[in-house]
Amino acid sequence: MAFTLYSLLQAALLCVNAIAVLHEERFLKNIGWGTDQGIGGFGEEPGIKSQLMNLIRSVRTVMRVPLIIVNSITIVLLLLFG
């Protein structure tokens, strides 16, 4: 059972990459998860779907630049050390 912290880090990096790759216009709008489609008024509880859309949008905004750096480092390290 080789589920180590390192593989967890790798999985997290891949997941964040996957979220960052989702294209706003071609994909998210088509399934109704665009960022401008999530405003549900000021009801007291945002539903799960709008929370998820908020999460996706914030991850994409915040993690753009750090992802570039971390991906580059990972690529270099994997090339060097397998």
Add this chain to the structure above:
Amino acid sequence: MHAAGLAAPAGTPRLRKWPSKRRVPGSQPSMADPHQFFDDTSSAPSRGYGGQPSPGGMGYSSPSASHEAAFLADPMSNMAMAYGSSLAAQGKQLVDKNIDRFIPVTKLKYYFAVDTVYVGKKLGLLVFPYLHQDWEVQYQQDTPVAPRFDINAPDLYIPAMAFITYILVAGLALGTQDRFSPDLLGLQASSALAWLTLEVVAILLSLYLVTVNTDLTTIDLVAFLGYKYVGMIGGVLVGLLFGKIGYYLVLGWCCVSIFVFMIRTLRLKILAQAAAEGVPVRGARNQLRMYLTMAVAAAQPLLMYWLTFHLVR
């Protein structure tokens, strides 16, 4: 040349003694002389003695056979010590100020404020939670009471100790089956930590998605999720002694206990106040929260089995 840079108005007697000491550099470690000097310098403890900042600024290493007492009496070394200690104090202040940004040390101290009675009672509660009536954490002016005074409060001592014991017991179990090697210990530890991290992240994510406003902090969550290691240790130890039957029996019992414990504890934290008192409140949100609590509680026995079944053959 002696008084250069040195305010030693009353040090003339000692200044006169000083050349004599310089003439016998590195002579026998004259412990008498420093004491004598100390006695003399009771009013001016560090004047004059070896005080001249010699051309290299090495006043304290002047060949006066200075031992610790004389070393400390030296103004150069005094200054050096004062500077060093002030530097250390500054560094300590800097570390103290900044470490609170990364590791909430003061908050962590709350979780380790336990005593033996609490640990004993809590272990008993983890294995047999069926008779306990009141699961509320007592508050004292808006802050929860320390675990020492309230058995319902979460602590980090039991999970930390149980985690380490689990690693050791896993090593023991592997050793009895001739499968042990030292790096396997590290692998077990890493694996268990990875599962714990995954659990915490998954629960935090689902709490965010369901917009639950709880006072369940991350450290609280780590504490609650760490309680399952107690049952795992019990199961593996009994499995070592009595084989698979014993392992399944004890693990089954501990799984059910942890399930009940988690449900009763998390119900108060996650569900709304009305629902926690037993009144079934309608509404999609409360139902969702109930499902979330049950999912968290149900994940515990699964993980307990998953992390231990390979240890007992």
